[in-house]
Amino acid sequence: MATLKITDLHVDVETETGPKNILKGVNLTINSGEVHAIMGPNGSGKSTLAYTLAGHPKYTVTSGTVTLDGEDLLAMTVDQRARAGLFLAMQYPVEIPGVSVANFLRAARTAVDGKAPKLRTWIKEVDAALERQDLDDDFADRSVNEGFSGGEKKRHEMAQLELLHPKFAVLDETDSGLDIDALKVVSTGVNHYLEDKTRGVMLITHYTRILRYIHATQVHVFVDGRVAATGGPELGEQLEAEGYEKYVEAAKANA
Ligand code: ADP
Numbered sequence: 206m207a208t209l210k211i212t213d214l215h216v217d218v219e220t221e222t223g224p225k226n227i228l229k230g231v232n233l234t235i236n237s238g239e240v241h242a243i244m245g246p247n248g249s250g251k252s253t254l255a256y257t258l259a260g261h262p263k264y265t266v267t268s269g270t271v272t273l274d275g276e277d278l279l280a281m282t283v284d285q286r287a288r289a290g291l292f293l294a295m296q297y298p299v300e301i302p303g304v305s306v307a308n309f310l311r312a313a314r315t316a317v318d319g320k321a322p323k324l325r326t327w328i329k330e331v332d333a334a335l336e337r338q339d340l341d342d343d344f345a346d347r348s349v350n351e352g353f354s355g356g357e358k359k360r361h362e363m364a365q366l367e368l369l370h371p372k373f374a375v376l377d378e379t380d381s382g383l384d385i386d387a388l389k390v391v392s393t394g395v396n397h398y399l400e401d402k403t404r405g406v407m408l409i410t411h412y413t414r415i416l417r418y419i420h421a422t423q424v425h426v427f428v429d430g431r432v433a434a435t436g437g438p439e440l441g442e443q444l445e446a447e448g449y450e451k452y453v454e455a456a457k458a459n460a
């Protein structure tokens with residue numbers, strides 16, 4: 206079994222006027238087989254948490270720890286994090302002009318495995334992953350994220366998830382901007398990935414809608430840089446009905 210453990214994590218973001226404290230003591234443990242939905246209002250620090258796990262240079266950990274199977278994730282380079290089994294799908298994926306999807310996926314898989322995949326089986330794997338996401342063969346020849354629709358970006362991420370076989374996937378608003386059909390396809394991708402019970406997911410989202418398609422084992426309300434409440438799927442339903450207001454007010458009262 207694998208475990209991603211975040212303990213009392215404090216993070217500053219670098220701004221034009223100097224560092225600004227965003228994460229204010231995040232505690233979260235995700236085990237294999239679990240899907241943790243992180244839900245919260247805009248600006249609460251959800252993407253900051255994702256970027257910090259990714260090792261983005263703009264984010265400085267001022268205290269706290271993150272371990273992956275007991276290993277210090279924060280001491281690892283971005284490459285090492287991927288090799289250790291962490292996958293991050295960002296809210297705003299970058300365009301890589303001149304790099305085809307096929308070459309990108311192969312380079313990413315080579316980086317994660319430490320060796321290039323065998324060509325014959327690899328091509329079959331890629332075809333299957335793209336097909337599962339309703340992407341046709343031509344898609345593999347396009348430049349990464351260049352001119353992709355919102356839905357295509359997310360489908361591409363789901364293909365990566367399947368082909369890079371990480372232990373833990375952090376999905377930052379994978380559902381935002383998707384129409385209902387694309388949402389179902391993406392959910393199918395995540396659920397397929399989760400058929401292997403040695404894997405886990407941190408599903409960052411603004412909307413409860415995706416929880417109809419992906420079953421969260423835990424739901425966390427994220428407000429003002431920390432986890433304000435934790436529950437099961439029923440908490441997702443409560444948020445759908447009541448919104449975040451109650452938690453935002455409580456966080457203000459405590460600040
Ligand atoms: P969420 O993903 O929950 O919407 P973010 O992590 O994107 O929240 O942002 C949390 C807070 O950090 C916001 O107040 C945002 O304005 C601030 N922030 C994030 N990145 C930067 C940055 N590069 N410069 C200045 N402020 C930032």
Ligand code: MG
Binds near residue numbers: 247248252
């Ligand atoms: Mg946001």
Ligand code: MG
Binds near residue numbers: 252
């Ligand atoms: Mg965000």
